[in-house]
Amino acid sequence: MLPNIPYTQYKRIVIIGAGFGGLALARELARRDDLQIVILDKNNYHQFQPLFYQVATAGLEPSSISFPLRKVFQSKKNVHIRVTEVTAIHTDRKSLDTSLGEITYDFLVIATGATTNYFGMKEIEERAIPMKSVSEALALRNRMLQNLEDALAVDTDDEREGLMSVVVVGGGPTGVELAGTLSEMRKYILPKDYPELDFSMMKIYLLEGLDKLLPVMSEQSSEKSREYLEKMGVTILTSQSVAGYDGRYVVTKQGMKIRTDNLVWAAGVKANVMNGINPDVLVKGGRIKVDEFNRVQGYSDIFAIGDVASMSEGKFQNGHPQLAQPAMQQGKALAKNIWRALDEKPPKPFVYNDLGSMATIGRNKAVVDLPFIKFQGFFAWLTWMFIHLISIVGVKNKILTFINWFWSYVTFDQSLRLILTPKVLPPGYVEDPEPEHAKAAGV
Amino acid sequence: MLPNIPYTQYKRIVIIGAGFGGLALARELARRDDLQIVILDKNNYHQFQPLFYQVATAGLEPSSISFPLRKVFQSKKNVHIRVTEVTAIHTDRKSLDTSLGEITYDFLVIATGATTNYFGMKEIEERAIPMKSVSEALALRNRMLQNLEDALAVDTDDEREGLMSVVVVGGGPTGVELAGTLSEMRKYILPKDYPELDFSMMKIYLLEGLDKLLPVMSEQSSEKSREYLEKMGVTILTSQSVAGYDGRYVVTKQGMKIRTDNLVWAAGVKANVMNGINPDVLVKGGRIKVDEFNRVQGYSDIFAIGDVASMSEGKFQNGHPQLAQPAMQQGKALAKNIWRALDEKPPKPFVYNDLGSMATIGRNKAVVDLPFIKFQGFFAWLTWMFIHLISIVGVKNKILTFINWFWSYVTFDQSLRLILTPKVLPPGYVEDPEPEHAKAAGV
Numbered sequence: 025m026l027p028n029i030p031y032t033q034y035k036r037i038v039i040i041g042a043g044f045g046g047l048a049l050a051r052e053l054a055r056r057d058d059l060q061i062v063i064l065d066k067n068n069y070h071q072f073q074p075l076f077y078q079v080a081t082a083g084l085e086p087s088s089i090s091f092p093l094r095k096v097f098q099s100k101k102n103v104h105i106r107v108t109e110v111t112a113i114h115t116d117r118k119s120l121d122t123s124l125g126e127i128t129y130d131f132l133v134i135a136t137g138a139t140t141n142y143f144g145m146k147e148i149e150e151r152a153i154p155m156k157s158v159s160e161a162l163a164l165r166n167r168m169l170q171n172l173e174d175a176l177a178v179d180t181d182d183e184r185e186g187l188m189s190v191v192v193v194g195g196g197p198t199g200v201e202l203a204g205t206l207s208e209m210r211k212y213i214l215p216k217d218y219p220e221l222d223f224s225m226m227k228i229y230l231l232e233g234l235d236k237l238l239p240v241m242s243e244q245s246s247e248k249s250r251e252y253l254e255k256m257g258v259t260i261l262t263s264q265s266v267a268g269y270d271g272r273y274v275v276t277k278q279g280m281k282i283r284t285d286n287l288v289w290a291a292g293v294k295a296n297v298m299n300g301i302n303p304d305v306l307v308k309g310g311r312i313k314v315d316e317f318n319r320v321q322g323y324s325d326i327f328a329i330g331d332v333a334s335m336s337e338g339k340f341q342n343g344h345p346q347l348a349q350p351a352m353q354q355g356k357a358l359a360k361n362i363w364r365a366l367d368e369k370p371p372k373p374f375v376y377n378d379l380g381s382m383a384t385i386g387r388n389k390a391v392v393d394l395p396f397i398k399f400q401g402f403f404a405w406l407t408w409m410f411i412h413l414i415s416i417v418g419v420k421n422k423i424l425t426f427i428n429w430f431w432s433y434v435t436f437d438q439s440l441r442l443i444l445t446p447k448v449l450p451p452g453y454v455e456d457p458e459p460e461h462a463k464a465a466g467v
Numbered sequence: 468m469l470p471n472i473p474y475t476q477y478k479r480i481v482i483i484g485a486g487f488g489g490l491a492l493a494r495e496l497a498r499r500d501d502l503q504i505v506i507l508d509k510n511n512y513h514q515f516q517p518l519f520y521q522v523a524t525a526g527l528e529p530s531s532i533s534f535p536l537r538k539v540f541q542s543k544k545n546v547h548i549r550v551t552e553v554t555a556i557h558t559d560r561k562s563l564d565t566s567l568g569e570i571t572y573d574f575l576v577i578a579t580g581a582t583t584n585y586f587g588m589k590e591i592e593e594r595a596i597p598m599k600s601v602s603e604a605l606a607l608r609n610r611m612l613q614n615l616e617d618a619l620a621v622d623t624d625d626e627r628e629g630l631m632s633v634v635v636v637g638g639g640p641t642g643v644e645l646a647g648t649l650s651e652m653r654k655y656i657l658p659k660d661y662p663e664l665d666f667s668m669m670k671i672y673l674l675e676g677l678d679k680l681l682p683v684m685s686e687q688s689s690e691k692s693r694e695y696l697e698k699m700g701v702t703i704l705t706s707q708s709v710a711g712y713d714g715r716y717v718v719t720k721q722g723m724k725i726r727t728d729n730l731v732w733a734a735g736v737k738a739n740v741m742n743g744i745n746p747d748v749l750v751k752g753g754r755i756k757v758d759e760f761n762r763v764q765g766y767s768d769i770f771a772i773g774d775v776a777s778m779s780e781g782k783f784q785n786g787h788p789q790l791a792q793p794a795m796q797q798g799k800a801l802a803k804n805i806w807r808a809l810d811e812k813p814p815k816p817f818v819y820n821d822l823g824s825m826a827t828i829g830r831n832k833a834v835v836d837l838p839f840i841k842f843q844g845f846f847a848w849l850t851w852m853f854i855h856l857i858s859i860v861g862v863k864n865k866i867l868t869f870i871n872w873f874w875s876y877v878t879f880d881q882s883l884r885l886i887l888t889p890k891v892l893p894p895g896y897v898e899d900p901e902p903e904h905a906k907a908a909g910v
Contacts, residue, residue: 025620030664068616069885071528072481085528092884094660101662107616107886124620159888173511173550177468177567217537219544424867431863441535442512443550445602445888 027127029062029104036060037362038120038129040359041108041296042070042093044348045330046135047417048355052098056363062129064122068093068107071158072416075346075425077198079161081205081431082169082440086158088424091417110136113300115323131325131362134312136302137333137357138293141309151271152289155198164288168446169443171285172218181225186285188226191274193266194290195232195239197383199301200249202288203230204385207256212436228258229282231274233291240345241381245391248400249250252385252467266291293346295332307334311343316373318358329354344376348415353377384408387433470567472505472547479503479804481563481572483553484739485513485536487791488773489578490860491798497543499806504546505572511536511550514601515859516789518868520641522604524648525612525883526725526875528591529601530868534860553579556743557767574768577744577755577796577798581736581774581789594714598641607731612886614728615661621743624668629728631669634717636709637733638675638682640826643692645731646673647828650699655879659748669700672725674717675732676708683788684824688834691843695828709734720759736789738775750777754786759816761801771799780819791858827851831910832877 029036037053039046042065053061069341072089079086099104112121119128140154168190175187190206192199196281206228215223230237230253236246237253239299250260264276274282295310305321307311311334313321319335320326330351334343344350354374361371380394382404392398398409409429416422431437472479480496482489485508496504517531522529540546550879562571583597596876611633618630633649635642649671660667673680673696679689680696680703693703707719713749715726738753748756748764754777756764761776763769773794777786787793797817804814823837825847833848852872859865874880 025617026622028511028619067886068612069887085530086887087883087885092660095880095884098659104663106619107613162887170512170550174468176549177470179469195869216541217535220547305796353895420870423870427863427866427870437538440530441538442530442533443510444512444533444605 025124026124027106027108027124029060029106029127029198032060032102032300034058034060034102035130035366036062036128037131037133038062038064038127039133039135040120040298041135041137041330041332042067043073043135043137043330043351045137045351045355046133047093047096048131048352049135049329049359050355051096051101052356052359053362053416054097054103057102059102059362059366061100062127063093063097063103063105064108064110064120064127065093065105066107066109068105070096073080073156074412075416076155076158076161077202077205079158079461080155080164080168081209082165084428085440086162088421088428089416090158091421096417099320110298112298113326115300115302119324124365129325132327133358134297134320134328134332135330135351136296136298136332137311137351138295140289141292141294142289143264143292144298145268148266148269148289151269152193153288154287155202156293165440166443168286169441172221172424173220173443176218181193181395182283184221185227186272186283188221188223189228189282189284190226190286191229191231191276191284192288192290193231194292195230195234195237195260195262196290197238197381198290199230199232199288200237200253201386202290202382203228203253203258204389205294207253207258208386210257211328213441217441218358227282227284230258230260231264231266231276231291232262235263237262238383241383241391242393242398244398245383245393245400249383249385252389256386259400273305291332293464297306308342309334309346317361317371318354318374325346327358330347335374337374340376343380347381349379350376382408382411387442391398468567470549470551470565470570472503472549472570473528475503475545477501477503477545478573478809479505480572480574480576481505481507481570482576482578483507483563483741484578484580484772484773484775484822485510486516486578486580486794488547488580488798489576490536490539491795492576492578492772493546493798494539494800495799495802496805497540497546499654500543500545500546501680502805502809504543505570506540506546506548507551507553507570507582508536508548509550509552511548513539513860516599517640517855518859519598519601519604520645520648523598523607523611523645524652525608526648527868527871528883529605531864531871533601534864539860549601555741556769558743558745558769559769572768576801577740577763577769577771577775577874578773578774579790580794581738582754583732584737585732585733586735588711590710591709591712591730591732594712595636595730598645598731598733599736608883609886609888611729612884615657617666619661625726627664628668628670629715629726630672631664631666632725632727633669633729633731634672634674634725634727635731635733636674636717637735638673638677638680638703639706640681640824641733642673642675642731642826643680643696643826646671646696646701647699647832650696650701651752651829653700656884660884670725670727671728673701673703674707674709674719674734675703675705678706680705681826684826684834685836685841686842687841688826688836692826692828692834695832699829708800722775736774740775751785752777752789760804760814761797761817770801772801779819780817783819788824790824790910792822793819802888825854826852 069090078084142149171187211334267277279394312328382392384390388402390408393403512533521527551565585592614630755771774789825835827833831845833851835847
């Protein structure tokens with residue numbers, strides 16, 4: 025295979041990853057056409073990570089929160105998209121190794137984000153369910169629904185309790201939102217679907233290593249979210265770190281032992297860094313140290329943005345929070361600096377504009393920290409919905425998501441409870457078989 | 468594992484398969500509660516087969532045309548649903564072997580439908596793409612999109628043409644609708660997504676063994692559909708039977724040879740019959756011979772309905788057409804006969820009420836045969852949409868499908884072009900591993 029990207033008179037900028045940072049950068053850059061833009065991503069779509077938990081809990085379809093990359097750049101002749109995996113960087117000859125062959129660059133932007141961090145615990149990695157992609161969220165949905173089917177058919181209550189119960193590890197927004205939604209499903213939906221099961225056997229645990237939930241948010245939000253979840257019947261265990269999981273029991277370093285077949289791991293992330301980057305520039309969490317212009321230390325033509333990058337700026341001396349906002353803001357700022365470079369103007373340093381953070385816990389329940397005000401409850405919940413709705417890429421996706429939310433709110437139901445996987449297709453004739461091809465066919 | 472279905476004072480009726488026939492039967496039966504109803508299906512959802520082709524061509528999400536079975540029967544305490552596969556019937560002791568263990572019945576209804584018939588051609592079975600489930604439709608979508616990605620990266624035009632071209636075998640509604648939609652995607656959507664590809668290389672062939680398309684419909688509809696498709700650039704090859712496919716070339720018995728990596732097989736079906744049924748009652752297409760009360764020959768307590776059943780009635784001496792309508796009507800009629808049996812009344816013979824048939828070819832183009840009138844074009848297309856919309860199970864599904872259709876119509880676009888498969892999850896701890904469990908986890 026060949027990348028088949030033509031050489032033009034213009035500089036080529038290669039962007040690895042089309043998450044919040046990479047997509048914001050590419051959209052901004054594509055407003056000028058005196059630059060060739062190459063976007064490399066493992067998937068042919070952008071995914072809206074803040075709503076993965078709703079995919080996992082049958083509230084939204086993956087397609088409502090994903091957007092085809094080619095559609096974003098349909099009218100742009102200078103944008104080339106390749107669905108491929110980057111395995112290494114050769115900074116000496118300014119090129120990348122990919123599953124489609126070698127691709128050269130004039131400028132390179134690493135926007136590869138972060139992946140689940142199991143902190144070296146192989147046992148957890150093999151058995152826990154991660155939540156860092158829409159595919160993983162869909163797999164979690166399929167697994168939980170299949171477990172309920174299995175719970176109907178097992179012989180003992182111990183097995184039944186194991187299949188029905190869920191342990192969510194990580195008290196950040198994903199963990200809090202997932203635990204909250206699961207508890208609402210347990211209350212409103214599942215007993216109707218499975219009148220033969222006793223849902224008092226379905227335990228929901230939320231484990232967090234620190235002494236509070238939502239540690240990056242305000243004290244007020246942290247306390248309120250705990251109060252909400254406890255009222256909803258979620259068992260919250262703070263200051264508990266998972267030490268092991270044999271597929272039946274989660275054990276913590278503090279000596280607890282909890283029975284579950286479903287361990288969801290939302291406890292930490294590590295940066296996605298490929299081979300060829302000087303290991304000296306990696307800092308805490310595997311992130312790449314960048315300067316205030318998002319330049320990777322020691323290179324003038326390589327940049328990093330978003331979760332994978334760590335910039336010391338203002339009060340963020342150990343890097344910005346690994347969220348959508350810093351990534352998008354860095355993407356936009358870097359686009360402008362690249363334009364400045366093309367126009368032979370000096371770059372401007374990045375300054376993060378903290379717009380606040382929020383998490384939803386359930387019906388009419390959310391917590392919101394804005395720079396000048398913090399609030400919780402129904403109005404916070406409306407704010408959360410509004411902000412997320414306008415942030416989803418695509419008008420139709422916004423409409424479909426709104427209808428799904430409205431419907432679920434009115435009917436107390438989510439009707440996407442299908443255990444559905446694409447059939448494994450025969451691969452057909454492939455001249456030069458690629459792992460991507462097999463993966464796409466559902467193998 | 469155990470089926471765990473309680474014995475009650477009431478008769479137990481076991482329905483295998485929740486397609487159009489099985490679902491219609493179960494819904495009707497569930498109106499009385501002096502009967503225990505057990506529904507067995509491989510999936511936890513009912514699927515709306517007439518729109519599979521729209522899932523395959525990225526026009527609809529699987530969830531818009533699938534409906535969770537448990538939701539249909541939420542308030543019915545006497546309905547027991549089990550997601551399982553039936554492997555054999557023991558008519559002597561009135562029981563079934565399933566992947567959950569043995570299940571006994573008082574009455575048994577076989578509503579297992581039909582599956583793809585490759586007419587014994589192993590080579591085709593291994594390499595062609597079937598269209599008989601929503602999973603297969605989704606797999607076809609993933610495959611075609613991935614092939615276009617691969618087409619960007621191959622070295623030769625021969626490989627590119629093979630990856631881009633599609634051969635659809637079977638000139639029934641599925642084949643006609645699929646070929647029509649593909650040709651509209653080729654015209655309106657794909658060139659915008661892939662400006663780097665030359666779509667004159669994407670050939671679309673529709674092969675049919677008989678001398679006309681839509682052989683079960685009127686001469687008028689058959690001719691008009693050919694005219695429409697030819698205008699849309701589909702190469703129609705009638706009186707051509709596929710003899711082989713090596714993954715690169717489709718060859719026909721009549722001596723044609725066509726280059727494609729994508730062979731879609733919608734050429735025929737055979738009934739799904741499990742072990743234990745007396746082979747003497749099987750007739751053409753592997754269907755089970757039933758009397759006018761849908762009773763399987765030689766049994767008073769076993770019935771068959773829909774595609775799997777063959778009843779000689781009126782002008783349908785070799786069984787009714789294998790479509791939704793006969794299945795649904797037989798399901799309803801059988802429910803009433805079972806009530807009559809419970810009330811010790813004699814059964815009534817089934818009479819098929821032919822409501823007509825229809826197929827859509829593209830924007831503003833469809834063919835409709837009603838009992839007293841046949842028409843084609845824009846009004847037929849509106850009729851087709853209306854009938855299909857009201858037939859989809861679930862109000863929200865109707866709304867979402869309508870929005871998707873409206874959106875596609877106005878924007879000339881389908882935005883579901885995601886190559887998305889659930890991640891393979893670790894199976895976790897399973898006391899008694901079942902193939903279903905592994906399948907559900909995406910293995």
